[in-house]
Amino acid sequence: MTLEPEIAxxxxxxxxxxxxxxxxxxxxxxxxxxxTFTTFAEAYEAGVREFGLEPFLVKVLTDVEEQVQYPALxxxxxxxxx
Amino acid sequence: MPAYxxxxxDHNGNQSPEALVAAGAFLPLEIHVPxxxxxxxxxxGLPIPPPVAGVGLIDTGATLTCVHESVLAGxxxxxxxxxxxxxxxGPVTQSIYPARLVFPTVGWAVDLAGVTGVNLEGxxxxxxxxxxxLCLVGRNLLRDSILIWNGPGGFWTIxx
Numbered sequence: 001m002t003l004e005p006e007i008a009x010x011x012x013x014x015x016x017x018x019x020x021x022x023x024x025x026x027x028x029x030x031x032x033x034x035x036t037f038t039t040f041a042e043a044y045e046a047g048v049r050e051f052g053l054e055p056f057l058v059k060v061l062t063d064v065e066e067q068v069q070y071p072a073l074x075x076x077x078x079x080x081x082x
Numbered sequence: 083m084p085a086y087x088x089x090x091x092d093h094n095g096n097q098s099p100e101a102l103v104a105a106g107a108f109l110p111l112e113i114h115v116p117x118x119x120x121x122x123x124x125x126x127g128l129p130i131p132p133p134v135a136g137v138g139l140i141d142t143g144a145t146l147t148c149v150h151e152s153v154l155a156g157x158x159x160x161x162x163x164x165x166x167x168x169x170x171x172g173p174v175t176q177s178i179y180p181a182r183l184v185f186p187t188v189g190w191a192v193d194l195a196g197v198t199g200v201n202l203e204g205x206x207x208x209x210x211x212x213x214x215x216l217c218l219v220g221r222n223l224l225r226d227s228i229l230i231w232n233g234p235g236g237f238w239t240i241x242x
Contacts, residue, residue, distance in 0.1 A: 003162075003164070052122060068145035070143070072218070073144075
């Protein structure tokens, strides 16, 4: 997966970051927290400015990750794989 | 507030509830690279990938908007996050991409923080002729919209 290093670093540090930045959006590149931002858009635009077209991760700092639903895909009404 | 009205008609040109049932709420749209990426490419003198045009089907059951994954690959977009999706086989992790959706008939342009890439190969809106579905428009895009479905009238309306 393209973001494997960033996802691993995020998971390792989530509890620590939650103490300081709960609810904000983390911008992670490799094994580095490049910043925290109020909105996803702000974090994404900062990532593009700093890292250009290289992969980077933007993820909200929360205890419980929201699960999304796609009923039409999940039950096969549309034959698309998740 | 501009509105998009879509009247579905039968072969005689009459508004048709049955045609609306068959086709669903679909509309023309284009998938672009996000504005931030387009600006970066322009600043570097690099070509901006051309948008991909097609139709999107509104799916109020979908939390996030989904885009045919080959379209995202064609725009050379990197995933920027992940999300957990509920499926019949339990939760799975999916990649999230940024994308810009443009609705040319009404002039709307929306930079979405999160669209998911899915395989919509072989999925069509049942018009004459059928049109391939490029995108399922989910609730993250509908968040700022007013959507009206008029089944007896054979039409639907969206404003934002």
